[in-house]
Amino acid sequence: MRICIVGGGTAGWMAANLFAHHWTDKPIEIVLVESPEVGIVGVGEGSTPTLKRFFEMLGIAESDWMSRCNATYKVNIKFAGWSPQSGIDDYSHPFISQLDTFSQGAFFMNCRTRRLGLATHTSPADFLLNGVLAQQNKGPITPDHFPFRMEYGYHFDSYLLGDFLKEHGKKLGVIHKQAFISGIEKQLNGDIKHLLCADGERISAELFIDCSGFSSLLMQQQLGVKFKSYHNNLFNDAAVVMPSTISSAIPVETTATALSNGWCWKIPLTNRFGNGYVYSSDFINSEQAETELRQHLNMMENEHNCRHLKMKVGCLETHWQNNCVGLGLAQGFIEPLEATALHLVQICIEMFIDDFSAGNFTQQFQAQYNQKVTERFERVRDYIVAHYKINTRNDSEYWRANRNNPHLSESLIQLLEVWYRREDLEQEIKRQNLESHFGTVSWHCLLAGYGAFPPIADKQPGTGDLYVDQKIKSFLHGCSLNFSAHQHNLERL
Structure with a gap:
């Protein structure tokens, strides 16, 4: 053959x-x-x-x-500026590793009790080891004696x-x-x-x-x-890309920053940052997008050449x-x-x-x-659509149109309804057999990261925060002591 x-x-x-x-x-x-x-x-x-x-x-x-x-x-994706009305400047979606089985249950429960009005800790990066490593700019390479398998990207x-x-x-x-x-x-x-x-x-x-x-x-x-x-689900159809100078400390995460009519990626390579503004040509033209990207990166008009790309989604x-x-x-x-x-x-x-x-x-x-x-x-489309549907930006018609977009799949509608009805999201994901796509941890990272919660109730019991009760911070900090700086991981190559 x-x-x-x-x-x-x-x-x-x-x-x-x-x-x-x-x-x-x-x-x-x-x-x-x-x-x-x-x-x-x-x-x-x-x-x-x-x-x-x-x-x-x-x-x-x-x-x-x-x-x-x-x-x-790459151990993490940081999303900046997607949900300003919730009071959250940025949140993280860490990659899930074997050791997270010890802390993810507390994350799920805290999200559930927070949906009931309790003031619990729900920052995704604080419950997952790769999120902690990203905060410390440590790489994911483990010493030989570390007994858990780490997952990471590049x-x-x-x-x-x-x-x-x-x-x-x-x-x-x-x-x-x-x-x-x-x-x-x-x-x-x-x-x-x-x-x-x-x-x-x-x-x-x-x-x-x-x-x-x-x-x-x-x-x-x-x-x-x-x-x-x-296109009815996802409006973005173009991008403008350009490099910028890499920082002395190379990050171990991608950053996705919301801009006026889309978002900008920042990807750290060893020799440069790769940057790109993904936008919708229905709301902004290519010249405006390039100008906004340069402003975002503090780049002069003649500094580095941009390339313009069209996307067929x-x-x-x-x-x-x-x-x-x-x-x-x-x-x-x-x-x-x-x-x-x-x-x-x-x-x-x-x-x-x-x-x-x-x-x-x-x-x-x-x-x-x-x-x-x-x-x-x-199912991948649905997870991406959710980033736009639950945004709380109000600075442009683009973001309002995304929030008001009625073109959602039945699967996504059911997931969001379960979350907002304060029901068990983990069971709904199992019912829909979604774990092989974006699983329970990923959906909790997204929804908790956006601060998609009701107001905190007036009366608080003062207990029930498993992040505190189970000493998650101390546990993950102790685990992180096994890891070295990202730069050291790169130098060993």
């Missing part, structure tokens, strides 16, 4: 590497074809902990790739990561070809038979993977798969059509608020490997795969 991947970049080379790794014992040839003129947008990018598992599967040590990609560790240059994965994939036997694809030739059943190249070459395969970016060359252009836009109606599978931007994109882009790519590759193998390398489980992937995209 021959598998042909169309398009490189991180998505294409992640697929090539995982296919080559998982099917080493199968007579499968993997070919990756990319245009010699299409480059990767080398913005600073952040990941979820799934990327750590990706490198562990491939047996690639952090010392092998992180310095090559200007990468740093910040990296996406262009350099794609280049590294290309090099590694070729070592695994992936064939790399450069060609301009002008069209395809189909079989009678609608499957793709050949790729037609501009130089006259025909590239045949039994399975094709479309990683051609927003153009979706095979899935949308050639196979006619329709794209389902999420949504996903394919069918992710595996005939003998072709869409991945990456060719498959769909949800704005980068929670660093889900590569997470979805990796999860989809892994699910496809499982279903394709279980079906003896046929389309037997195609419908099952399509249903699972659509569910993934929609």
Whole structure:
């Protein structure tokens, strides 16, 4: 069998590497074809902990790739300015580690009693070890005697990561070809038979993977798969990006700061900060967005060049059509608020490997795969939508429109109703089987972080704050003594 991947970049080379790794014992040839003129947008990018598992599967040590990609560790996302009316300047969504099982129950209970009017402590970062590490700017690398598994992500240059994965994939036997694809030739059943190249070459395969970016060359252009836009749910459709000078102490977290008509990411690499203003062109134009980004970063007009990007938010109606599978931007994109882009790519590759193998390398489980992937995209979309729906900003029509947006899924409506009715959110998440998407801890981080609580009751019992009663602060501080400064973690690479 021959598998042909169309398009490189991180998505294409992640697929090539995982296919080559998982099917080493199968007579499968993997070919990756990319245009010699299409480059990767080398913005600073952040990941979820799934990327750590990706490198562990491939047996690639952090010392092998992180310095090559200007990468740093990431334990947390800090959200600044999203809920000013609640009195909360910023909140954190730490990555969840094994040790958090000792403190997350107290976090859930405190959130529940706070919804009943009790004055309990509900700051997410204070209940979760990675949140404490971020406050101390400590890295997540543990000494050998530390008995708990830490989860963390990375910040990296996406262009350099794609280049590294290309090099590694070729070592695994992936064939790399450069060609301009002008069209395809189909079989009678609608499957793709050949790729037609501009130089006259025909590239045949039994399975094709479309990683051609927003153009979706095979899935949308050639196979006619329709794209389902999420514009009614998520307004942002553009971004302006630019670098800035890295600080002497490199942060171990991404910062997402709300601006007038969107938000700005700040991603620390070893050599620079990557910054980007994600906004809606329905509310602000590109020149205004660039001016606002420069003001936010205290940048002069001629200091550093900006790049303007358009985003197509949504996903394919069918992710595996005939003998072709869409991945990456060719498959769909949800704005980068929670660093889900590569997470979805990796999860989809892994699910496809499982279903394709279980079906003896046929389309037997195609419908099952399509249903699972659509569910993934929609549940990730819901979590991102919630950031906008419950915002308490009132400085622009953009934020008011997001707060008043009626286009919510039934799943999201039920989650918010359970929270505001003071019922058990953990049970509702289990009922909806959402733990494999954004789970109970993540939803509590978001809702408690925004201060989505009723006023504090006049009469207080003076007891019942489990953060105090269970001495969570002392416990996590003691745990944090096992960790060293983020800079030391980077230097050991």
